[in-house]
Amino acid sequence: MTELNIAHPAGRLSCWFKGRHVNPLLKEINLIWRQADIEWFVESVVEHEPATTDTSAARYVVNAKRDDHGRGDPDRIPRIYSYFNVDKHYPVIQNLYFFPFVGNTSQGFAGDPDDRVNRVSNHAAVGIWSNEYSNGGGPYRTPVGDRARADTPETSPQKRNFFQKGSLGRNCAHELCHHLRLAHPDEEKQAAFQRLMGGKRPAYSLTPNEITTARAEAMRRAKSCLSWDPESIIIQIKGHYRRSPVEEDWHQGEISGQDESGTYLWKNKAGKSWRLSLDPERLVLGTDTDNPDFNTNKTNGREFRLVLKRHSKSGHSEYRVKGFRFKTDYLERRTNGN
Ligand SMILES: [Zn+2]
Structure with a gap:
């Protein structure tokens, strides 16, 4: 959005977020989402005038408070939407809005993924200023993000307790979670911590x-907005795959097949081989007890998870098999068989 005058008691909140911030932000979002092998693309960046010059809605947002249960004021949301240019909404892909301020101690909000009434199931907004971590005090410009530092080795002094509070990258990654049907953990019951979905720590x-x-919903949404041809993906499953770096013979091999029952065969350089059964809906290759690494307790010890990459050529987009992940290893497909 171009200039919108949001007067906060602490000062005017400018629309500092510009086109040049989009690529570093996307990089941050994708670093966070890499753990699920979901990659986000920018279809277009639209900067527009506020749809209304009425400042009373912004004033309402600046004064909105959370209720006694910590819930944000829902009435601020349609007021924020009133500044967006609805003609520019994309009906299918995700719409992310960068708004100066989305409410006291709030960083963003996402439309309900099941919403059919307001048609905001693919709309989310983040505050480019926030006072979440100043506990409702003076708003600060939210940093784009520094997930790369979170990926530094565990032993590094920088790493200890690293969490860049309130970054825009994490906020966007979090709001996209809501579109992919993830919910906040129950702080009373949660057993896992350090989560993108929030909760304690x-x-x-x-x-x-x-x-x-998230992957199931991402696949459902991707299918609805791009040409999705499972047949063309299935054709690409066969081939050579290699981890980088190759540290042992199990890190490279070939998928061949299918036999008459539709089963593929994996054979690694160590000469071990086992069967793979394709689940075309989930795009995973299931293994069985003939896999020496088969682990009945863990999904990621039973399946090769296919990793797809969107490929655009002369305005036409399609998906290609880029590799697969098994447990913590990623093996890339070698298109020339080398
Ligand atoms: Zn949330």
Whole structure:
């Protein structure tokens, strides 16, 4: 949005977020989402005038308070939407809005993924200023994000307790979670911490269940907005795959097949081989007890999870098989067989 005059008691909150911030932000979002092998793309960046010059809605937002249960005031949301240019909304892909201020101690909000009435199931807004971590005090400009530092080795002194509070990258990554059907953990019951979904001691992690849920919804949404041809993906499953770096013979091999029952065969350089059964809906290759690494307790010890990459050529987009993940290893597909 171009200039919108939001007068906060602490000073005027400018629309500092510009087109040049989009790429570093996208990089941050994708660093966070890499754990689920979900990659986000920018379809377009639209900067527009506020749809209304009425400042009373902004004044309402600046004064909105959370209730006694900590819930944000829902009436501020339609007022924030009143500044967006609805003609520019994309009906299918995700719409992210960068708004100066989205309410006291709030960083963002996302439309209900099941919303059919207001058609905001793919709309979310984040505050480019926030006072969440100043406990409702003076708003600060939210940093784009520094997830790269969170990826530094565990032993590094920088790493200890690293969590960049209130970054825009994490906020966007979090709001996109809501579109992919993830919910906040119950702080009384949560057993996992450092989560992207918040709760106690929040940070960047998604749980295995959250990854499964998010991937299923991401696939459903991707299918609805891009040409999705499972046949063309299935054709690409066969081929050579290699981890980098190759540290042992199990890190490279070939998928061949299918036999008459539709089963593929994996054979690694160590000469071990086992069967793979494709689940075309979830795009995973299930293994069985003939896999020496088969682990009945863990989903990620039973399946090869296919990693797709969107590929655009002369205005036409399609998905290609880029590799697969098994447990913590990622093996990339070698298109030339080398
Ligand atoms: Zn949330």
